[in-house]
Amino acid sequence: MSDPKASNSPLATSETERSLFGEILDWMLAPLLFVWPLSIAFTHYFANNVANYPYDQALREHVAAIARQVKLVNGKPLLSLPASARALLRADETDSVYFRVITMDGKLLAGDKDLPQIALPVDGDTVPGEIYLRDADYKGQDLRLAYTYLTEAGMPKTQWVIIEVGETTEKRSQLANKIVASVILPQFIIIPLAVMLVWFGLSRGLRPLTRLRKTIDARQPDDLSPIATRRVPEELEPLVEAFNEMLARMQRNVEAQQRFVADAAHQMRTPLTGLKTQAQFAIRETDPEALRHALRQIATGVDRAGRLVNQLLTLARTEGGELAQRRHEVLDLADLMRDVVTDWVMIAIEKNIDLGFESSGPAMITGNPFLLRELAKNLLDNALRYTAEGGHVTCRIVANPDSVLLEVEDDGVGISEEHAELVFERFYRVDDAGTEGSGLGLAIVQEIAMQHDSRASLRPNPTGKGAIARVVFAAWRPPPSPPPLPDDFSELYRQSPPIGT
Ligand SMILES: Nc1ncnc2c1ncn2[C@@H]1O[C@H](COP(=O)(O)OP(=O)(O)OP(=O)(O)O)[C@@H](O)[C@H]1O
Numbered sequence: 001m002s003d004p005k006a007s008n009s010p011l012a013t014s015e016t017e018r019s020l021f022g023e024i025l026d027w028m029l030a031p032l033l034f035v036w037p038l039s040i041a042f043t044h045y046f047a048n049n050v051a052n053y054p055y056d057q058a059l060r061e062h063v064a065a066i067a068r069q070v071k072l073v074n075g076k077p078l079l080s081l082p083a084s085a086r087a088l089l090r091a092d093e094t095d096s097v098y099f100r101v102i103t104m105d106g107k108l109l110a111g112d113k114d115l116p117q118i119a120l121p122v123d124g125d126t127v128p129g130e131i132y133l134r135d136a137d138y139k140g141q142d143l144r145l146a147y148t149y150l151t152e153a154g155m156p157k158t159q160w161v162i163i164e165v166g167e168t169t170e171k172r173s174q175l176a177n178k179i180v181a182s183v184i185l186p187q188f189i190i191i192p193l194a195v196m197l198v199w200f201g202l203s204r205g206l207r208p209l210t211r212l213r214k215t216i217d218a219r220q221p222d223d224l225s226p227i228a229t230r231r232v233p234e235e236l237e238p239l240v241e242a243f244n245e246m247l248a249r250m251q252r253n254v255e256a257q258q259r260f261v262a263d264a265a266h267q268m269r270t271p272l273t274g275l276k277t278q279a280q281f282a283i284r285e286t287d288p289e290a291l292r293h294a295l296r297q298i299a300t301g302v303d304r305a306g307r308l309v310n311q312l313l314t315l316a317r318t319e320g321g322e323l324a325q326r327r328h329e330v331l332d333l334a335d336l337m338r339d340v341v342t343d344w345v346m347i348a349i350e351k352n353i354d355l356g357f358e359s360s361g362p363a364m365i366t367g368n369p370f371l372l373r374e375l376a377k378n379l380l381d382n383a384l385r386y387t388a389e390g391g392h393v394t395c396r397i398v399a400n401p402d403s404v405l406l407e408v409e410d411d412g413v414g415i416s417e418e419h420a421e422l423v424f425e426r427f428y429r430v431d432d433a434g435t436e437g438s439g440l441g442l443a444i445v446q447e448i449a450m451q452h453d454s455r456a457s458l459r460p461n462p463t464g465k466g467a468i469a470r471v472v473f474a475a476w477r478p479p480p481s482p483p484p485l486p487d488d489f490s491e492l493y494r495q496s497p498p499i500g501t
């Protein structure tokens with residue numbers, strides 16, 4: 001049976017594998033594993049060279065000693081090798097020693113006839129009297145040989161005398177092995193010791209990381225204060241700074257949310273208190289007409305509270321980007337605005353306000369239709385609410401090549417320069433407006449405008465009466481289309497040169 005945890009979280013395994021400690025250790029020790037056999041090979045090579053040297057010298061001396069016993073008399077070699085010398089040549093506890101004195105044409109003067117035949121190169125470089133070395137195989141054993149040539153002026157090469165002394169390589173191997181062992185064996189202690197020291201060094205080196213983790217672990221869940229960078233190593237400082245910036249952002253968000261929740265709760269309390277008072281009043285009421293009036297008031301109060309709750313929800317969702325995350329689409333703002341205005345005609349008629357709509361044709365932008373409707377609704381609501389009976393409200397869409405302007409103009413109470421910016425803050429209302437509202441409408445408008453990379457403004461109407469609300473959007477441009485094909489295709493053929501020219 002497979003482990004459900006393992007199958008559910010492939011990330012978990014890859015994350016545990018990615019331990020910094022393990023990673024560094026791997027990268028330090030893995031090369032060591034490659035280097036070690038290499039160092040053994042080198043040691044072996046140099047140990048052999050070192051071991052060969054003294055034995056080669058001894059072989060050379062043997063060759064020189066024999067050469068001294070060979071006399072060339074009138075081109076004829078004469079050899080007088082005393083028995084003691086012969087015995088010396090053969091006496092060795094470990095290795096066998098062989099020698100041979102032979103002429104180039106194969107006449108044996110002394111020694112072992114069947115020593116491996118040398119195809120000894122006698123060329124321009126060969127110097128008689130010089131001692132050379134070579135390796136050979138003799139009776140299944142490795143043999144190291146030293147040899148030299150003896151000659152006289154005018155002697156033909158075929159009569160040159162070759163003196164050779166060979167020796168098996170047991171002593172050399174033993175010495176080389178001893179050298180290798182004396183170098184390698186201590187490494188069996190040194191390398192584990194080095195690994196342990198690296199391990200220790202690494203855990204000490206990574207201690208600041210552990211300390212940082214502990215500092216973060218030890219924090220209170222609501223502590224969003226920055227982490228001190230005083231004892232943080234240089235390499236970790238950018239990480240901690242980035243983390244601190246994130247904490248600061250979170251702190252700002254949390255504060256904004258707390259403010260919003262406090263304001264929202266405060267705003268909700270007013271209509272709820274009103275509802276309760278009206279309900280208590282209704283309970284005591286005996287006159288049916290007065291009771292009906294009280295209930296109507298309760299119904300209006302509930303409507304108001306409901307609207308407030310809806311506005312709070314819209315604001316929270318717009319701010320959270322929940323709605324904006326739905327893809328923006330290409331839309332005709334003039335169409336959208338016409339729709340919204342149509343919905344509000346009845347309300348305008350009820351208030352005896354002349355509600356008009358003007359547009360110069362399609363006005364294409366990219367945006368979220370749901371949010372844009374909400375924006376338009378709030379601007380229209382304000383214009384109608386802050387304009388007295390008999391007034392005029394005009395919605396206008398002006399499409400320019402690069403931008404699309406949405407304008408809601410009224411000739412109502414107007415707005416002073418002093419309040420023009422402040423009214424976009426949440427719950428901010430101009431006191432003398434003398435109307436009901438919670439002060440969230442323009443905050444929602446601004447939030448939506450920002451989600452469309454724009455900013456909303458409310459300015460006094462230049463005519464001197466009323467206000468104008470404006471939002472400017474970037475116009476949508478169709479992607480460049482490929483150049484149209486000529487109607488007559490034969491035109492194309494005529495333009496291109498004939499193939500093969
Ligand atoms: N067209 C306008 N003419 C004059 N004053 C306006 C206009 N629009 C907004 N205001 C002022 O700006 C203030 C804030 O408007 P906002 O729409 O944010 O809240 P509200 O209309 O008071 O309440 P609600 O949240 O119900 O819309 C209003 O109280 C009003 O004083």
Ligand SMILES: [Mg+2]
Nearest residue numbers: 382437441442
């Ligand atoms: Mg409003």
